[in-house]
Amino acid sequence: MKKVLSIAGSDCSGGAGIQADLKTFSAHGVFGMSVIVSVVAENTSRVIDLQDIRPDIIEKQIDAVFEDIEVDAVKIGMLPQPECMEAVAEKLKQYAPANIVIDPVMYAKNGCPLMNPDAIDTLIKTVIPIADLLTPNIPEAEKISSMEIRNVEDMKKSAMAIHEMGCKNVLVKGGHAAGSALDILFDGNEFYAFDAQRIETKNTHGTGCTYSSAIASNLALEFGLQEAVRQAKEYVTIAIQHSLSIGKGHGPTHHFYELYQNGLKKETGITRQ
Ligand SMILES: Nc1ncnc2c1ncn2[C@@H]1O[C@H](COP(=O)(O)OP(=O)(O)O)[C@@H](O)[C@H]1O
Numbered sequence: 001m002k003k004v005l006s007i008a009g010s011d012c013s014g015g016a017g018i019q020a021d022l023k024t025f026s027a028h029g030v031f032g033m034s035v036i037v038s039v040v041a042e043n044t045s046r047v048i049d050l051q052d053i054r055p056d057i058i059e060k061q062i063d064a065v066f067e068d069i070e071v072d073a074v075k076i077g078m079l080p081q082p083e084c085m086e087a088v089a090e091k092l093k094q095y096a097p098a099n100i101v102i103d104p105v106m107y108a109k110n111g112c113p114l115m116n117p118d119a120i121d122t123l124i125k126t127v128i129p130i131a132d133l134l135t136p137n138i139p140e141a142e143k144i145s146s147m148e149i150r151n152v153e154d155m156k157k158s159a160m161a162i163h164e165m166g167c168k169n170v171l172v173k174g175g176h177a178a179g180s181a182l183d184i185l186f187d188g189n190e191f192y193a194f195d196a197q198r199i200e201t202k203n204t205h206g207t208g209c210t211y212s213s214a215i216a217s218n219l220a221l222e223f224g225l226q227e228a229v230r231q232a233k234e235y236v237t238i239a240i241q242h243s244l245s246i247g248k249g250h251g252p253t254h255h256f257y258e259l260y261q262n263g264l265k266k267e268t269g270i271t272r273q
């Protein structure tokens with residue numbers, strides 16, 4: 001069985017962070033593991049507080065996984081502070097796993113900050129260069145590339161600027177744009193578009209976590225990058241189509257193995273190759 005590690009924050013309400021990642025891993029039939037970097041008291045409406053895990057405990061969790069288990073892919077989510085970023089980057093340089101997918105989480109869907117804004121320089125210098133794939137949403141891509149994104153051409157320009165910072169591939173997600181849910185992948189040479197109809201729903205808590213974890217799962221399963229993203233886009237679209245009206249704010253995506261593996265054709269007309 002393929003083994004995938006999530007390094008991220010804990011969302012006690014179960015829709016995003018480590019919890020969304022592990023649900024996504026299970027739906028893909030890979031073995032999920034977690035290194036928790038922050039315990040976030042949050043729900044679908046707000047972030048109440050958070051307690052960051054000490055950098056040495058983050059390092060020891062990573063050691064505990066890697067000294068014992070072969071890791072086929074790593075998904076990285078929320079990294080709240082520079083010290084946390086440095087600890088994670090150092091350890092991943094040491095263990096050099098394949099397939100590092102980084103979702104540079106900055107804010108929760110309700111607008112509450114999950115990354116210290118002063119950590120952006122460390123993110124750029126220390127974290128981005130270790131990514132095989134970086135998956136910023138539009139506001140994150142704007143912050144990282146210091147430019148405004150108003151259209152698809154700007155998404156491409158921002159992806160090129162971020163690629164220059166040292167990650168191998170960049171996927172700028174269009175969830176926050178108007179129009180269809182169009183994501184742009186840049187591999188340093190070519191652009192690839194992944195499009196889906198926008199679903200009218202406020203239940204988008206955990207979409208980015210779900211997407212990056214699905215991509216990491218597909219890379220662990222040995223799909224090439226474009227195919228890994230194509231299948232993950234299909235997965236996240238269905239997870240949003242079936243999202244749950246749980247809680248008073250932005251409800252979570254829905255991960256269901258049976259629908260994804262067997263029932264897809266019947267329910268949606270989409271087949272999984
Ligand atoms: N309302 C929606 N309908 C369809 N797809 C969406 C919708 N909102 C987001 N997506 C897709 O979900 C994925 C996650 O994107 P996004 O929401 O931008 O990330 P984040 O959670 O990091 O803000 C992307 O593929 C995006 O295009």
Ligand SMILES: Cc1ncc(COP(=O)(O)O)c(N)n1
Binds near residue numbers: 040077078107108204
């Ligand atoms: C612990 C944690 N990590 C990440 C997110 C953002 O999730 P998303 O951008 O997928 O809605 C979150 N709300 N909480």
